[in-house]
Amino acid sequence: MLHTARVSQSSYDAPQAQNQQLQQQNHLLVNGYTDNAPIGQGPQDQGVASNELLSQKRAESVMQFLISKGMNPALLEAKGFGDANPVASNDTAQGRAKNRRGELTLNPS
Secondary structure (H helix, E strand, O other): OOOOOOOOHHHHHOOHHHHHHHHHHEEEEEEEOOOOOOOOHHHHHOOOOOHHHHHHHHHHHHHHHHHHOOOOHHHEEEEEOOOOOOOOOOOOHHHHHHHOOEEEEEEEO
């Protein structure tokens, strides 16, 4: 997924039982990240002018997906980190792809 904030189709098969357990017991922080490539014209045309904003929108997309699956919105928080904390080198296409990600952090209630 190059410079997009959409939830991938493969993510739509999340087990419902796990969702219910998370909803009842935990606060979930949804972190969004990007690679360090400049924002392209397409996202800029949609009002996304920075990697920080793209990562925030990515995290919010995941959060909205979880809400659509029944998660309690009061237990969710989305935060974008831009190109901070890369998990791979941004020098290769494969590394940049790994850095365009969302991460979920559970905090027991």
